[in-house]
Amino acid sequence: MSEENKPLDRREFLLAGGIVGAGVAAAVGVVVKDRLPAAPVDPTGEQTIRRLPVLKTLKPKPNEDDHVRMQRELVKAMAKPVEQRRWIMVIDIRKCIGCYACTIGCVAENKLPPGVVYRPVTTTEIGEYPNLRIKFLPRPCMQCENPSCVPVCPVKATWKRPDGVVTIDYDKCIGCRYCLNACPYGARTSDFGRTYASESAHGAPQGENRPVEGPSAPWEHQPNNEYAKSWRRDGHNSPVGNARKCHFCLHRLEVGQPPMCVTTCIGRATYFGDANDPESLVSELIVKNNVQRLLEHWGNKPQCYYIV
Secondary structure, eight states: OOGGGSOOOHHHHHHHHHHHHTTOHHHHHHHHHHHOOOOOOOOOGGGGOOOOOOSSSSOOOTTOOHHHHHHHHHHHHHTSOGGGOOEEEEEETTTOOOOOHHHHHHHHHHTOOTTOOSSOEEEEEEEETTEEEEEEEEOOOOOOSSOTTTTTOTTOOEEEOTTSOEEEOTTTOOOOOHHHHHOTTOOEEEOOOOOTTTTTTTTOOSSTTSOOOOOOOGGGGSOBOGGGSOBOOOTTOTTTTSEEEOOTTHHHHTTTOOOHHHHHOTTOOEEEEETTOTTSHHHHHHHHSOEEOTTGGGSOOOSEEEEO
16 A cells, blocks of 8 residues: 555544644645545445345244344345345333343443443433332434434544444544544444453452452453454454444344344334335334434434334
């Protein structure tokens, strides 16, 4: 790779930021523009079709379980070119019981370190004592139709796929966190390279009862499979230092499995499917129920719908 076409690395970006602080913004613009990588181009057409051998022996039947139906519709959608799919999520907050099974399932599936959460669940108290109730709101990435996180990325490390999922190239991301600030939903977090074992005594008082701080556990360095690639958090390698977010478990979709948060939802409150299929369960739920989307006035057009 020639020197002039070499992608902008983290050191160069931080140097550019220092120049901005010195008031030489024009010089930074020249540096970034000259070293900006090309926007990624996702494959489309016949090569993206996946004919998956899932549920072959389980014949469709009326009123079958919603999870079986969603998986059957997932296999149907994967048999189409990627540009003909539009993945959406529907969450019935009337059913959400605040068990955090989706949060923990996501952590286990994607081997997330401390501080990195793809599926937080917020709680809100409604009413006054003694007449109180708690409202739970799972909040994955909204996979916006007009994502505000994409245009602010100085190295084009994040973009929207043809099927609507907003993704991140960990090899390109320089950790500037512009996208974190741009997202109105707080759906992105930074990976600072922390481990659970090394953080075990954080905030604990000194003394003989202080928990033992030790090296990270072996399982914390097992690779995850985000974006169809094996990532190891060894040293300062990606995704350490990168922005990270929910990606609808793209690696699971490729093998005919729904996102982990859908599978682990105890209250059966989370639904997933192809909005381009008018007969899909998610399309049916949106039509039949009172649905809302968060912060619609921002114009992001989130693809996560809430039944209220």
